[in-house]
Amino acid sequence: MTLESLVPAASAAAASGPEHVTVPVAYDGILLASFGGPEGQDDVIPFLRNVTRGRGIPDERLEEVAHHYRAFGGVSPINAQNRMLKAALEAELASRDIDLPVLWGNRNWDPYLRDTLRGAHEQGHRSLIAIATSAYSSYSSCRQYREDFAAALEETGLAGSLTIDKVRQFFDHPGFVQPFIDGVFSALEELRQQLPGLDVTRDVEVLFTTHSIPSADAERSGPASRGFGPEGAYAAQHKAVAEVVMAAATAGADIPWQLVYQSRSGPPSQPWLEPDINDAIAELPARGVKAVVIVPLGFVSDHMEVLWDLDNEALASCAEHGLIGVRVPTPGVDPAYVSGLVDLVLERVQGTAVDDRPALTALGPWYDVCRPGCCENVRLGFKPAVAGIAP
Structure with missing residues (x-):
């Protein structure tokens, strides 16, 4: 593996795997990636099958979890929240005269990431910067999203023509x-x-x-x-x-x-x-x-x-x-949170120096490119993932 190809499907600035990318990158879209959720009673069990795919869990056991969603009419609040976040990001970008569209894709429900990436490519996008709706480092909150991106690129045949970088984990932003x-x-x-x-x-x-x-x-x-x-x-x-x-x-x-x-x-x-x-x-x-x-x-x-x-x-x-x-409320679409997410995108657009990146703990600012072996899932092992050095 050559130095230039350490990070799959990365922009040229991130491909060699630096901890922090301090070279400006001309992204042409923002990919908002989330978990997804059902939007009606008929969606609940199919959604839970997606969430537990590969574990062999029967529908009878899934129904034990389904009552959480049934109590809310079968509708998870997460999709509505992501629509609001997408709109808030678009408004914040417009207020700063930043011409970057926000594209939204989910892991487990419509709009699925694969469809979002396919549509993005058809619209002429070639270089995306991703925001996952999770702030911390773990398999499910970071690496699984990176695996989702890699799988969607492979499934759509876009692995060679669409790059995806990811903003740093923002737990202390x-x-x-x-x-x-x-x-x-x-x-x-x-x-x-x-x-x-x-x-x-x-x-x-x-x-x-x-x-x-x-x-x-x-x-x-x-x-x-x-x-x-x-x-x-x-x-x-x-x-x-x-x-x-x-x-x-x-x-x-x-x-x-x-x-x-x-x-x-x-x-x-x-x-x-x-x-x-x-x-x-x-x-x-x-x-x-x-x-x-x-x-x-x-x-x-x-x-x-x-x-x-x-x-x-x-x-x-x-x-x-x-x-x-x-x-206490979650950040949701709090103006400070929305503005902060745009700031994280601009770090990569502008190639902001590490010393100029805000971080409220001594642990950050976290990595732009995940390090080798980061956030392994012991049960599943390492799968292909973007925005990080293999494995």
């Missing part, structure tokens, strides 16, 4: 973090109003929550050379951002917090990251905690894992244990 800072500050103010005399350093605990993943995948998240330990870059990134949020939102008050997990879907025999948010909530009354601030730090919008697992189950757990629970 100010645009992503600021909405959480604002949300925690507002939640604490709300609790002070609800509970006169509240001592936030004694009576409140902040639970930063994110999607649990298999422990083996967590260990392999991020480059092995960084030495993040058994929970990998995935947990390290969340904890680093949580520290930033607490420092900025609490005006120096020493309020207890912890990182918790939710929405695990693996068999009981397979270790996943813990503690589960509901287990963590159950332990708080014994410590004298009266109120909980739930911060969905691992999520960019209020999709099903937020609406069901937090607004339904976690808040019900708070009530069951006599706790007041307040859930």
Whole structure:
């Protein structure tokens, strides 16, 4: 393999695999990539078949999960949220006189990535910069999207005529973090109003929550050379951002917090990251905690894992244990978040120097081109992926 071809389907500036690309690239479109979700009751089981493809899970078991979607009329909120995000990005780009169209494709439901790429090529696009709706490093939140891009290029026969780079993981970009800072500050103010005399350093605990993943995948998240330990870059990134949020939102008050997990879907025999948010909530009354601030730090919008697992189950757990629970909003289409995503695109368009890239933790700014072996899925092994050095 030659130096020039270390990164498949990459722009010339990224093809040799630098950690950060500081050469301007003339992209002709932005690819917004997301998970996808059903938009009616008849879509639910076919959607879940797509999500669990290759695992041999029967429809009877899928129906056990389907009730989350059934409770919302079979409609996941994620597609509507992505339509709003696409429109917000387009408005932000227009306000800055940036002529880059936003193309949207999903992993598991219409519009599928393969169709989006096929349409992009037919419209004359040849060089795309991708934004995945996930901020952290892990298989499902980063590498799987890179594999999706590679698979879609192969399926459509566009691997030799369409390049796809990807913006860096943006867990510590100010645009992503600021909405959480604002949300925690507002939640604490709300609790002070609800509970006169509240001592936030004694009576409140902040639970930063994110999607649990298999422990083996967590260990392999991020480059092995960084030495993040058994929970990998995935947990390290969340904890680093949580520290930033607490420092900025609490005006120096020493309020207890912890990182918790939710929405695990693996068999009981397979270790996943813990503690589960509901287990963590159950332990708080014994410590004298009266109120909980739930911060969905691992999520960019209020999709099903937020609406069901937090607004339904976690808040019900708070009530069951006599706790007041307040859930902080996700970034959604917050102006700071939308502006930040455009800034991330412009880093690559302009070839911004590393020292000029904002990052609120010592872990960033993260890599433009993923490092070799990053975010392996132990069960599936390495598949072809763009925007990173193989494997």
